[in-house]
Amino acid sequence: MGRPKDSEMRDSILTAAFRMFGERGFGGTTIKDLAQSLDISPGSVYTYFSGKEELFRCTVEEGWQRFLLEISRIVTAPKELKERFDSILDYCFESLKQALPLLRGMLFDSRQRRLLHENLQLLCQLLEQLIREGQSQGLIRIVLAEEHVRAQIKINVFGVLSSVALAQDETLDREIDVVKSAVKHLLYQRLKLEDTG
Amino acid sequence: MGRPKDSEMRDSILTAAFRMFGERGFGGTTIKDLAQSLDISPGSVYTYFSGKEELFRCTVEEGWQRFLLEISRIVTAPKELKERFDSILDYCFESLKQALPLLRGMLFDSRQRRLLHENLQLLCQLLEQLIREGQSQGLIRIVLAEEHVRAQIKINVFGVLSSVALAQDETLDREIDVVKSAVKHLLYQRLKLEDTG
Amino acid sequence: MGRPKDSEMRDSILTAAFRMFGERGFGGTTIKDLAQSLDISPGSVYTYFSGKEELFRCTVEEGWQRFLLEISRIVTAPKELKERFDSILDYCFESLKQALPLLRGMLFDSRQRRLLHENLQLLCQLLEQLIREGQSQGLIRIVLAEEHVRAQIKINVFGVLSSVALAQDETLDREIDVVKSAVKHLLYQRLKLEDTG
Amino acid sequence: MGRPKDSEMRDSILTAAFRMFGERGFGGTTIKDLAQSLDISPGSVYTYFSGKEELFRCTVEEGWQRFLLEISRIVTAPKELKERFDSILDYCFESLKQALPLLRGMLFDSRQRRLLHENLQLLCQLLEQLIREGQSQGLIRIVLAEEHVRAQIKINVFGVLSSVALAQDETLDREIDVVKSAVKHLLYQRLKLEDTG
DNA sequence: TATGAATGAGCGTTCATTCAT
DNA sequence: GATGAATGAACGCTCATTCAT
Numbered sequence: 001m002g003r004p005k006d007s008e009m010r011d012s013i014l015t016a017a018f019r020m021f022g023e024r025g026f027g028g029t030t031i032k033d034l035a036q037s038l039d040i041s042p043g044s045v046y047t048y049f050s051g052k053e054e055l056f057r058c059t060v061e062e063g064w065q066r067f068l069l070e071i072s073r074i075v076t077a078p079k080e081l082k083e084r085f086d087s088i089l090d091y092c093f094e095s096l097k098q099a100l101p102l103l104r105g106m107l108f109d110s111r112q113r114r115l116l117h118e119n120l121q122l123l124c125q126l127l128e129q130l131i132r133e134g135q136s137q138g139l140i141r142i143v144l145a146e147e148h149v150r151a152q153i154k155i156n157v158f159g160v161l162s163s164v165a166l167a168q169d170e171t172l173d174r175e176i177d178v179v180k181s182a183v184k185h186l187l188y189q190r191l192k193l194e195d196t197g
Numbered sequence: 198m199g200r201p202k203d204s205e206m207r208d209s210i211l212t213a214a215f216r217m218f219g220e221r222g223f224g225g226t227t228i229k230d231l232a233q234s235l236d237i238s239p240g241s242v243y244t245y246f247s248g249k250e251e252l253f254r255c256t257v258e259e260g261w262q263r264f265l266l267e268i269s270r271i272v273t274a275p276k277e278l279k280e281r282f283d284s285i286l287d288y289c290f291e292s293l294k295q296a297l298p299l300l301r302g303m304l305f306d307s308r309q310r311r312l313l314h315e316n317l318q319l320l321c322q323l324l325e326q327l328i329r330e331g332q333s334q335g336l337i338r339i340v341l342a343e344e345h346v347r348a349q350i351k352i353n354v355f356g357v358l359s360s361v362a363l364a365q366d367e368t369l370d371r372e373i374d375v376v377k378s379a380v381k382h383l384l385y386q387r388l389k390l391e392d393t394g
Numbered sequence: 395m396g397r398p399k400d401s402e403m404r405d406s407i408l409t410a411a412f413r414m415f416g417e418r419g420f421g422g423t424t425i426k427d428l429a430q431s432l433d434i435s436p437g438s439v440y441t442y443f444s445g446k447e448e449l450f451r452c453t454v455e456e457g458w459q460r461f462l463l464e465i466s467r468i469v470t471a472p473k474e475l476k477e478r479f480d481s482i483l484d485y486c487f488e489s490l491k492q493a494l495p496l497l498r499g500m501l502f503d504s505r506q507r508r509l510l511h512e513n514l515q516l517l518c519q520l521l522e523q524l525i526r527e528g529q530s531q532g533l534i535r536i537v538l539a540e541e542h543v544r545a546q547i548k549i550n551v552f553g554v555l556s557s558v559a560l561a562q563d564e565t566l567d568r569e570i571d572v573v574k575s576a577v578k579h580l581l582y583q584r585l586k587l588e589d590t591g
Numbered sequence: 592m593g594r595p596k597d598s599e600m601r602d603s604i605l606t607a608a609f610r611m612f613g614e615r616g617f618g619g620t621t622i623k624d625l626a627q628s629l630d631i632s633p634g635s636v637y638t639y640f641s642g643k644e645e646l647f648r649c650t651v652e653e654g655w656q657r658f659l660l661e662i663s664r665i666v667t668a669p670k671e672l673k674e675r676f677d678s679i680l681d682y683c684f685e686s687l688k689q690a691l692p693l694l695r696g697m698l699f700d701s702r703q704r705r706l707l708h709e710n711l712q713l714l715c716q717l718l719e720q721l722i723r724e725g726q727s728q729g730l731i732r733i734v735l736a737e738e739h740v741r742a743q744i745k746i747n748v749f750g751v752l753s754s755v756a757l758a759q760d761e762t763l764d765r766e767i768d769v770v771k772s773a774v775k776h777l778l779y780q781r782l783k784l785e786d787t788g
Numbered sequence: 789t790a791t792g793a794a795t796g797a798g799c800g801t802t803c804a805t806t807c808a809t
Numbered sequence: 810g811a812t813g814a815a816t817g818a819a820c821g822c823t824c825a826t827t828c829a830t
Contacts, residue, residue, distance in 0.1 A: 009814085027224035031800060041816045043802080052800065107304055107359075117363040144382065151379030158363070159356025162304075166314040166355070182348030185341065228825060229792095238791045240827080249825065403810095421618035425804060426813095435812045437806075446804065501698055501753075511757040538776065545773030552757070553750025556698075560708040560749070576742030579735065600793085622821060632795045634823080643821065791830080799823075806816075 010048045012038055017059045022101020026056055026112065029105075056105070060112070063102055064119045067095050068126070075126050081134050085187060088127070093180045096164055100172075104165050120161070124153050139191055156183065207245045209235055214256045219298015223253055223309070253302075257309065260299060261316045264292050268323050278331050282384060285324070290377045293361060297369075301362050317358065321350050336388055353380065404442045406432055411453045416495015420450055420506070450499070454506065457496060458513045461489050465520050475528050479581060482521070487574045490558060494566075498559050514555070518547050533585055550577065601639045603629055608650045613692020617647055617703065620696075647696070651703070654693055655710045658686050659717070666717050672725050676778060679718070684771045687755055691763075695756050711752070715744050730782055747774065 016038050020029045031052060035042040049055040074087045096103070106116040128150060134140045144152070160179055167175040213235050217226045228249060232239040246252040271284045293300070303309040325347055331337045341349070357376055364372040410432050414423045425446060429436040443449040468481045490497070500506040522544055528534050538546070554573055561569040607629050611620045622643055626633040640646040665678045687694070697707040719741055725731045735743070751770055758766040 027222075030798085032798085042800085043817065044815055046801070047814060104310075113301075113363055114365065117365070120363070147375060148379045148382055151375050152383065154360050155356035155376060155379065156352055157356070158360040159352035159354070162359035163351050163355040166310055166317070168311065168314070178344060178348050179352060182345045182352065185345055186349065227823085232792095239825085240791055241789085243826070244789070419618075424802085429813095436804085437812055438810080440805070441810065498704075507695075507757055508759065511759070514757070541769060542773045542776050545769045546777065548754050549747055549750035549770060549773065551750070552754040553746035553748070556753035557745050557749040560704055560711070562705065562708070572738060572742050573746060576739045576746065579739055580743065621819080623819085633821085634796065635794055637822070638793060791828100793827105793829100795825100795827075797823105797825100800821100802818105802820075804816100804818100806814105807812100808814100809812080 009040075009044070013045060013048055013055070014059055014062070017055055018063075018105075019101050021056060021059060021105030022103070025105055026052075056112070059102060060106060060115060063099050067099070068119065068122055071123060071126050075130050081130070081137065081139060082191070084130060085191070088130070089180065089184060089187070092160075093176060096161065097176060100165060103161060107162070107165050120157060121154075124150070124157050127153050127157070134191055156186070204245065206237075206241070210242060210245055210252070211256050211259060214252055215260065215299050218253060218256060218302040219300075222302055223249075253309070254312070257299065257303060257312060257316075260296055264296070265316070265319055265323070268320060272323050272327050278327070278334065278336060279388070281327060282388070285327070286377065286381060286384070289320075289357075290373060293358065294373060297362065300358060304359065304362050317354060318351075321347070321354050324350050324354070331388055353383070401442065403434070403438070407439060407442055407449070408453050408456060411449055412457065412496050415450060415453060415499040416493075416497075419499055420446075450506070451509070454496060454500060454509060454513075457493055461493070462513070462516055462520070465517060469520050469524050475524070475531065475533060476585070478524060479585070482524070483574065483578060483581070486517075486554075487570060490555065491570060494559065497555060501556065501559050514551060515548075518544070518551050521547050521551070528585055550580070600631075600635070604636060604639055604646070605650055605653070608646055609654075609696075610692050612647060612650060612696030613694070616696055617643075647703070650693060651697060651706060654690050658690070659710065659713055662714060662717050666721050672721070672728065672730060673782070675721060676782070679721070680771065680775060680778070683751075684767060687752065688767060691756065694752060698753070698756050711748060712745075715741070715748050718744050718748070725782055747777070 013034070016034055017029070020034050020037065029052075031045055032042050035045055045055065049058065070091060071088060074084055074091065077084060077087075079087075103116075106112040131140065131149060131153070160183060163179060164172070164176055210231070213231055214226075217231055217234065226249075228239050228242055232242055242252065246255060267288060268285060271281055271288065274281060274284075276284075300313075303313040328337065328346060328350070357380060360376060361369070361373055407428070410428055411423075414428055414431065423446075425439055426436050429439055439449065443452060464485060465482060468478055468485065471478060471481075473481075497510075500510040525534065525543060525547070554577060557573060558566070558570055604625070607625055608620070611625050611628065620643075622636055623633050626636055636646065640649065661682060662679060665675055665682065668675060668678075670678075694707075697703040722731065722740060722744070751774060754770060755763070755767055
């Protein structure tokens with residue numbers, strides 16, 4: 001009996017792809033280099049994925065689906081608004097840290113632009129839902145036109161992502177901390193919540 | 198042989214490169230296609246630039262230098278703070294519209310990450326300078342820690358750029374209008390300025 | 395390890411190879427597909443054959459040997475000349491129908507040229523033997539130089555094979571009928587035999 | 592000015608392709624080997640042909656068109672029937688000698704089967720036209736059903752081609768002579784023409 | 789200077805073959 | 810014996826770069 005075509009190697013490839021696509025982008029990543037980094041042969045990649053594009057898509061989709069599902073879970077949880085905001089902030093920045101290579105990979109290839117935009121929009125919608133709830137509970141300090149609220153959410157979400165994604169690796173952790181802290185302040189100001197961070 | 202200066206051809210190449218890098222990204226642009234669009238031979242490109250990478254770098258740098266110089270000029274102009282903010286907003290969004298292809302080219306290629314980050318940081322610094330001036334004049338409503346101000350500038354600058362860059366072409370103009378309007382509102386709130394936009 | 399003899403598996407592989415080489419040619423047939431069609435693993439093929447080339451050679455040889463043995467049996471059977479010619483025609487065209495895929499496989503791969511030529515020559519020799527017998531019995535209408543007889547046999551044998559092999563699949567059955575009928579007429583003319591077909 | 596993209600190199604490639612496709616078939620010919628045989632780089636082939644398939648098609652089509660045009664010219668020439676038959680025989684076998692590599696290339700790749708069959712059918716039609724003329728002039732000894740005449744032409748044309756194409760190179764010239772002589776005899780018998788060959 | 793045909797390293801991908809299980 | 814995941818050489822093809830003209 002040959003070795004099982006189970007998920008061990010497949011996961012190894014996804015992990016390595018996750019890192020390499022992030023470091024070099026889609027175009028900058030070659031199957032040969034990817035295989036070499038795993039000490040396997042280029043051909044082996046094709047045992048688990050039908051091609052480079054599919055490998056990228058799998059790498060991306062799995063992560064986003066898990067992420068958005070969790071955010072959705074937090075948004076609809078039967079908890080205080082503040083607690084949910086805190087959870088989301090924590091989870092988002094934790095995920096950002098972990099998924100950064102892949103997010104860079106998406107940012108760095110135009111073919112993935114639509115995919116990234118759509119997934120970020122879904123995140124914005126979930127956040128907007130939470131903010132609307134806050135407004136209806138009278139917790140939102142400043143009332144803006146719906147369009148402006150939406151735009152500010154978007155600018156902040158995209159801004160956090162891109163400012164972190166474009167940061168140099170040496171300053172990455174500090175960048176994330178600073179950005180997270182700033183977002184928290186902004187949020188608490190807007191929501192009349194006390195800053196406990 | 199060095200690069201001939203003051204050459205019209207060099208500028209033509211930069212202009213065509215600006216457009217093509219933006220439309221197709223770095224990897225999607227071939228020297229042959231670029232040359233064909235100018236009715237010159239591929240070899241001629243190498244008379245003015247040592248290679249594709251340098252051409253990209255030059256295309257980017259020239260644009261950014263012009264842009265940052267103008268911003269700097271506005272920041273230090275002997276005018277009311279509000280007027281200078283308005284000018285900057287107008288000029289930034291106008292430039293964003295025009296330079297979007299190239300900005301996407303930078304965003305979509307990991308090799309250009311550092312370059313884009315550095316230039317955006319320079320823009321942030323100029324904006325921060327203006328805001329500090331507003332603070333010292335007592336025009337800033339809410340006083341934040343220096344670090345938070347800096348982070349919020351960055352998030353907004355990067356957020357504006359990336360939300361526009363990732364937008365689909367069909368919704369681009371509307372996206373820019375909405376984002377610009379939202380940024381203006383935010384700014385005027387913070388600066389105790391009256392919204393006249 | 396050598397080839398196991400008397401193995402059912404070996405025969406199964408040869409049968410499947412016969413069909414697949416014919417349908418897709420040598421280059422178009424992959425060991426993996428062949429194995430899949432038999433619900434065995436690619437590696438198992440190598441238990442019975444040392445490689446793809448040997449498998450092809452074996453597939454071809456076995457068929458030809460069976461075919462030529464039967465032709466030889468008919469030629470030397472103690473029957474009327476006409477009856478033997480009729481039997482040969484029937485058997486040849488029946489075999490042509492069945493073996494066509496493989497014959498195409500041989501025709502469509504230059505590596506098999508010699509093999510095909512040799513086997514067709516053997517068939518020609520058997521037919522010539524029969525015709526010589528007819529000549530010696532005074533049944534042949536026109537006496538040609540030995541060389542011309544041999545050449546005409548060859549042209550007809552090769553012509554029948556290649557005109558059928560090159561026919562499109564939709565017109566194949568009709569092509570075979572027409573060619574067989576024409577060959578029969580020719581033969582009966584030459585042999586002063588009555589056409590009863 | 593660079594070197595002209597004129598027909599010299601293109602013709603060299605066609606000539607080399609003609610030989611190599613013939614020797615090894617389509618699948619057996621690699622662009623790298625082809626280029627090496629010409630002492631050029633693989634990439635250069637793509638300066639003149641968009642790919643391997645197009646190169647093959649060009650190699651084939653050019654030859655066949657020239658050939659069929661000449662046959663057509665002979666068939667319709669204002670000359671004696673016998674003279675035209677002689678010319679055709681001479682030209683066909685001369686062409687066969689010269690084009691053999693390519694014909695083998697077509698025979699040895701199933702993708703080209705239809706192309707070869709169609710072109711051979713066109714040749715058969717031209718020959719049939721000539722034979723019909725002979726019949727109407729009362730020069731044909733034996734009258735067969737139209738279908739049988741057509742089939743016999745086809746068998747002979749395909750038979751000549753394939754018996755020569757499958758011959759080993761060492762016996763090629765002799766094979767061609769013998770086959771040509773046999774065809775001539777057959778033809779003269781049928782046409783009540785005197786054999787002067 | 790300008791040219792553009794020639795170059796050749798390197799790409800994604802295929803598949804006959806091997807060998808640890 | 811049978812397995813099938815792993816292998817890696819080789820494929821067709823691309824395109825940044827060079828250099829004879």
